[in-house]
Each structure stands twice: as C-alpha cells, then as structure tokens.
Amino acid sequence: MSVGFIGAGQLAHALVKGFTSAGVIAAHRITASSPDTDLPTVAGLRKIGVNFTTSNKEATNKSDVLFLAVKPHIIPFVLDEIGPDIEDRHLIVSCAAGVTISSIEKKLLQYRDAPKVMRCMTNTPVVVREGATVYATGTHAEVEDGKLLEQLMASVGFCTEVEEDLIDAVTGLSGSGPAYAFIALDALADGGVKMGLPRRLALRLGAQALLGAAKMLLDSEQHPGQLKDQVCSPGGATIHALHFLERGGFRSLLINAVEASCFRTRELQCLADQEKISPAAIKKTTLDKVLQQPGISESSVGTKSRLNFFNSTSGVKKV
Numbered sequence: 271m272s273v274g275f276i277g278a279g280q281l282a283h284a285l286v287k288g289f290t291s292a293g294v295i296a297a298h299r300i301t302a303s304s305p306d307t308d309l310p311t312v313a314g315l316r317k318i319g320v321n322f323t324t325s326n327k328e329a330t331n332k333s334d335v336l337f338l339a340v341k342p343h344i345i346p347f348v349l350d351e352i353g354p355d356i357e358d359r360h361l362i363v364s365c366a367a368g369v370t371i372s373s374i375e376k377k378l379l380q381y382r383d384a385p386k387v388m389r390c391m392t393n394t395p396v397v398v399r400e401g402a403t404v405y406a407t408g409t410h411a412e413v414e415d416g417k418l419l420e421q422l423m424a425s426v427g428f429c430t431e432v433e434e435d436l437i438d439a440v441t442g443l444s445g446s447g448p449a450y451a452f453i454a455l456d457a458l459a460d461g462g463v464k465m466g467l468p469r470r471l472a473l474r475l476g477a478q479a480l481l482g483a484a485k486m487l488l489d490s491e492q493h494p495g496q497l498k499d500q501v502c503s504p505g506g507a508t509i510h511a512l513h514f515l516e517r518g519g520f521r522s523l524l525i526n527a528v529e530a531s532c533f534r535t536r537e538l539q540c541l542a543d544q545e546k547i548s549p550a551a552i553k554k555t556t557l558d559k560v561l562q563q564p565g566i567s568e569s570s571v572g573t574k575s576r577l578n579f580f581n582s583t584s585g586v587k588k589v
Contacts, residue, residue, distance in 0.1 A: 271295065273422075274333025276326050276348055277340040278304035281365055283311040284397035285337065286320055288426030292399055295422070303329035330355045335363060335418065338374075342366040342538040346377060353381035361415050362387045363405075367441050368539035371408040371434055384410040388419055391440045392427075393448050401427030402444040406434035442532035450527060455480060 273295055275282040282302050290297050297319035303326050304312060316322055323329055330336055330352045340348055345366050356362070356378060362385060364374055371389050378385035387408035395401045403423040407416050416431060423429040432440070455476045462472030487494055502509040515521075 272299045272334050274329040274336045275302040276338050278302040278312050282339045283314050284394050288396040288399050292425035294425040301329045301332040326352050327355050334359050335361045338364045342369045345369050349377040356382050364389045368535040386411045386415055391437050391445045393445050396426035399426045403429040404432045404440050438532050438535045441535045442528040446531040
C-alpha cells in the first residue's frame with residue numbers, strides 16, 4: 271500500500287508523522303505534493319523521508335490511498351487536474367471541511383465510472399497519536415476500503431464511522447477543538463503567571479491538568495458534571511472559580527464556538543460548489559492560469575495578484 275497527500279501543510283505533516291511513528295506505513299511509501307517548496311512542513315516531511323513533489327499528478331500516480339488536504343474551495347480544481355489519473359485502485363479520502371462526498375463523486379464521475387471516495391474529519395493531535403477522527407463512506411467505496419482507512423486513522427488516535435450529515439458538527443467540536451484547548455491553556459497559564467508562577471511551569475501544570483482531566487473522563491463512566499463536583503469542596507476555591515466562569519458565559523461561549531465552526535464549514539461547501547477562488551487564500555499561480563479553469567472569470571477572482579491552488583499553509587485544517 272502507498273499513501274499520497276495533495277497538499278503538504280500542517281494536516282499532511284501531522285498525519286505523516288503519526289502514521290510513521292505508529293509503524294502503519296513506511297515513510298518511503300508516502301508521497302506529498304505542494305507548489306511551495308519553502309514551507310516548514312515540507313522540510314519536515316523531507317526530514318521524515320517522505321517523497322515530495324510539486325506535481326499533483328505524480329502524487330496521485332504513486333498512491334493507492336490519496337488524501338485531499340487542501341482548502342475546501344480548492345478541491346474542485348484539484349479534482350479536475352487529477353481526475354484523468356484516478357484508477358480503480360485509488361481510494362480518495364477528503365479531509366476538506368464541508369466538502370461532501372457527492373460533490374467529489376460528481377466531479378470524478380467525469381473520469382471514472384465508480385470512483386471510491388470517503389470523507390474524514392480528523393485533528394492535529396494525530397501527530398502525537400491522540401487524534402479524533404470520524405469518516406463516512408461514499409457510494410462506490412467498499413467495506414474493505416472503510417477498514418483500510420480505519421486501520422490508518424486508528425493508528426493515530428480514536429476513529430469511528432458516522433453518517434456523513436454529522437461530519438460538519440464533528441468539525442466544530444473535535445476538528446476545531448484543539449484550538450479551543452490551546453487558547454484555554456494559554457489563558458490558564460496567563461492566570462498562573464499573574465499569580466506568580468514562572469511561565470514554563472504554568473504552561474506545564476495547565477497542560478497536565480487538561481490531560482489528566484481528559485483521561486479521567488475517558489477512563490470512567492461518570493458524567494463530566496460528576497467529576498467536576500468531585501473537585502469542588504463546599505465553600506472552597508474551585509467553586510468560587512467556577513462561579514466566575516459561569517458569570518462570564520463560559521459554557522455558552524464554547525457552545526457558540528462549536529456552532530460557529532459548524533456553520534462556517536457549511537459556508538465553505540457553498541464556495542466549493544460555486545468553484546470560485548478566494549485570492550486571499552490562493553497566492554502563487556498566475557491569474558491567467560486560474561482564468562483557464564472552467565467557470566472562472568476575472569470578476570470571480572477579483573484581483574490580478576498571484577494565486578495558488580494549494581492550501582499549503584494550513585493543515586487540518588484550519589476549519
């Protein structure tokens with residue numbers, strides 16, 4: 271088996287590092303493509319021993335399982351490029367937020383009678399083999415294809431199959447979730463520093479507290495509210511702290527964050543369906559080359575700046 275990545279940003283780097291650390295696939299059997307050879311993630315992939323190319327077609331031809339790790343609105347153009355190179359052996363796995371299986375199948379049906387497509391949502395902790403991944407199976411993918419993807423993704427964390435209509439919500443929860451945790455940890459460390467702790471110690475203690483709390487929850491059958499109550503003694507410091515969190519709308523902020531990420535995911539799908547390119551996200555290929563794409567006009571691009579079909583600077587998955 272060989273694995274390919276269209277896009278060589280943070281998500282591709284995290285998955286490759288996780289797969290190779292787990293021993294599920296050797297680095298020399300992985301190929302990644304990106305037009306930007308100067309990315310730190312590209313240097314990291316090369317250091318791991320991955321085959322790197324600037325050609326999407328080469329990455330496709332060298333792969334059995336092909337991960338699409340570019341921004342959602344770039345997906346249609348990538349599919350038009352690699353479509354003629356898709357063969358029966360290929361399993362196409364989209365990691366793009368909001369892009370539906372049916373939209374990918376519709377594109378690839380122009381080139382293959384029964385393209386095998388799957389959609390997954392994972393997150394960056396796959397790099398330390400603590401990722402959270404869900405996947406959905408396309409019309410033509412077989413049971414063995416699902417087992418193969420689950421074998422790969424389970425090697426870098428939790429993995430389970432879901433109905434596709436749940437994946438947008440998963441994006442808002444666990445896909446974006448590490449960012450919520452990092453900003454919470456940063457704030458906790460700031461609190462520790464304010465009260466006199468050295469920054470490095472504050473970060474370590476905060477991270478260990480979150481890690482331990484997560485492990486306690488996963489290893490028990492208790493509701494998080496029950497575990498919270500076990501920390502709060504009557505009239506103690508913790509219940510006073512929680513009062514401040516509740517007064518600041520802490521729960522509502524997290525709920526709203528998940529909702530906002532989910533809604534934005536659906537907006538990104540609309541952009542992909544329109545096949546319009548955002549000049550803010552596409553920076554390297556010339557405008558003339560972009561305008562050669564079907565359905566693209568200068569007005570839909572909106573600028574004559576340099577453009578690029580890849581999301582090489584984000585991995586996962588800025589969702």
